[in-house]
Amino acid sequence: xxxxxxxxxxxxxxxxxxxxxxxxxxxxxxxxxxxxxxxxxxxxxxxxxxxxxxxxxxxxxxxxxxxxxxxxxxxxxxxxxxxxxxxxxxxxxxxxxxxxxxxxxxxxxxxxxxxxxxxxxxxxxxxxxxxxxxxxxxxxxxxxxxxxxxxxxxxxxxxxxxxxxxxxxxxxxxxxxxxxxxxxxxxxxxxxxxxxxxxxxxxxxxxxxxxxxxxxxxxxxxxxxxxxxxxx
Numbered sequence: 389x390x391x392x393x394x395x396x397x398x399x400x401x402x403x404x405x406x407x408x409x410x411x412x413x414x415x416x417x418x419x420x421x422x423x424x425x426x427x428x429x430x431x432x433x434x435x436x437x438x439x440x441x442x443x444x445x446x447x448x449x450x451x452x453x454x455x456x457x458x459x460x461x462x463x464x465x466x467x468x469x470x471x472x473x474x475x476x477x478x479x480x481x482x483x484x485x486x487x488x489x490x491x492x493x494x495x496x497x498x499x500x501x502x503x504x505x506x507x508x509x510x511x512x513x514x515x516x517x518x519x520x521x522x523x524x525x526x527x528x529x530x531x532x533x534x535x536x537x538x539x540x541x542x543x544x545x546x547x548x549x550x551x552x553x554x555x556x557x558x559x560x561x562x563x564x565x566x567x568x569x570x571x572x573x574x575x576x577x578x579x580x581x582x583x584x585x586x587x588x589x590x591x592x593x594x595x596x597x598x599x600x601x602x603x604x605x606x607x608x609x610x611x612x613x614x615x616x617x618x619x620x
Contacts, residue, residue, distance in 0.1 A: 484520065484537035485567070487609055488554050491547035492519060494606045495540055502584055503569060503611075505538065517542045538567070556608045566602065566610035574599070574615040581613075 489495040499505045499521050509520040509531050519540040526534045546552050557564025571577040578592055578601050589602035589610050599620070601613045614620070 481533075481535050483532065483535060484539045486518075486539040486541055487564075487567075487607070488541045488543065489607050490542075490552055490554060491606065492517065492540060492542040493547075495519075495542075496521075498606050499538065499540070502581070502586060508534075508537070515544050517544070554607050556610065558610055564609075566612050568612035568614060570614050570616040570619065572616055574601070574613065577613060 496507065496519060500507060504523070505521040506524055507519060508522050511518040511520075519542070520531060521538045521540065522534055522536065531537065555563075558566075575592065581588070581601075581603055587604040587608075589604055590600070592598055592601050597620075599615060599618055603611050603613060605611060
């Protein structure tokens with residue numbers, strides 16, 4: 389690797405190591421960086437070998453090979469940022485996702501009082517109303533600057549139709565899957581949901597995965613509940 393490529397060290401499992409040597413036991417992530425560059429693009433040309441393509445503003449292309457004494461785990465190649473950031477996309481952010489709700493009063497009560505979100509904005513479109521909810525971790529930013537906003541769309545009149553229901557994406561034909569929130573104490577959160585009478589699609593002890601739960605909102609959209617310390 390040319391010295392000018394700028395990739396000299398990688399941090400693995402909290403230790404600074406030469407890019408020519410990786411431990412045989414990999415962590416759940418690895419990030420290769422150089423000053424002024426984007427994260428590395430990793431691939432696996434062969435067993436025990438990682439090809440890191442580095443994007444550096446000063447050079448159109450540079451590569452280095454990182455070797456391991458054991459085969460490279462697949463999760464290592466899929467758990468990093470595989471898309472180098474460009475100047476054109478540097479300001480992009482995931483702003484919001486939208487779901488349609490039947491009764492905004494019921495839905496807002498759930499998202500504000502059960503899940504603890506704040507109603508940060510509304511928009512009345514005449515025959516529909518939009519409600520924007522988010523957590524307070526990004527207070528001080530405008531709605532356009534925030535990330536991970538939930539938009540609830542209410543088409544006026546659906547709340548008065550007893551037979552009306554939205555497709556939650558988890559019945560045939562399947563499409564949309566779920567929302568997700570992370571909590572510091574997963575068991576305590578699920579106990580609280582139980583006491584509040586929240587409907588569960590999957591409790592912690594159900595199935596094989598005992599570190600995630602799924603609850604249902606008033607329109608039966610699935611909401612995954614994960615631990616901030618152990619997301620999967």
